Amino acid sequence: MELRNKKALITGAGKGIGKAIAIALAKEGVHLGIIARSSADLETLQEELTTAYGVDVFIATADIAIQTEVDEAVTALSSRLGSIDILINNAGTAQFGTLIDMEPAHWERIIQTNLMGTYYMTRAVLPALLSQSSGSIINIASTAGERGFATGSAYCASKFAVLGMTEALMQEVRKSNIRVTALTPSTVNTELAVNTGLKIGDEDRMMQPEDVAELVLVTLKLPDRVFIKTAGIWTTNPQ
Ligand SMILES: NC(=O)c1ccc[n+]([C@@H]2O[C@H](COP(=O)([O-])OP(=O)(O)OC[C@H]3O[C@@H](n4cnc5c(N)ncnc54)[C@H](OP(=O)(O)O)[C@@H]3O)[C@@H](O)[C@H]2O)c1
Known part of the structure; x- marks a missing residue:
């Protein structure tokens, strides 16, 4: 599928994997709406991408764990970009500790961000995709959503849940x-x-984050009639 002039929303685009995905999509000529809680990283990236690739890049600051902030951000970015074609649910947080040691507030925060944030974003964007009968949603889950490990109860629970929501949707x-x-x-x-x-x-x-971005491009470039349901991305790095 040709990506030029498509429009994508990316959460957590200020750094890490989300930033690498934003750069990869901008290089392909995709116009972007980028979201994170702090504006400084987003402003730097906006400047970099508009200068280097001539695409439109709009910014919204929002905590994806808060539904009203998500709704406001999606409304603002959609009004600037026009119809959205691609949603990349990337923003996420991690903290590790045994189930007993982790404070309930921290445990809840991980679920609220990784699961509920992904749900809020999807719920805000999906009506537009449905009305145009096209679009792609990519959720950045984790191997932690496929197998549990000690100290990962909150993070694993959030990512297992993202995988379940992804498959049902x-x-x-x-x-x-x-x-x-x-x-x-x-x-x-x-x-x-x-x-x-x-x-x-x-x-x-x-x-590296760029490696994940590469697989995002592969996924989006497939013909409309097919898609990758779930793809594991592993490394040859012995750990
Ligand atoms: N790194 C890994 O090893 C790894 C492996 C598998 C999966 N993942 C997943 O990949 C995704 C990205 O991780 P990363 O490693 O790139 O993380 P990162 O380097 O910490 O970057 C996270 C980005 O998300 C934003 N963000 C965090 N919480 C947010 C919130 N509540 N609302 C809005 N934006 C928020 C951050 O900006 P602000 O702080 O300004 O909001 C930042 O731009 C996450 O879902 C993570 O679980 C990571």
């Missing part, structure tokens, strides 16, 4: 020509990985 909308995909990367070299102590193994051989 996929079944609801595929006959309306809307493609819903979950990508499940293992550890990627980002601030999230470093800050949570996930970064292990040989740094040169770690998966």
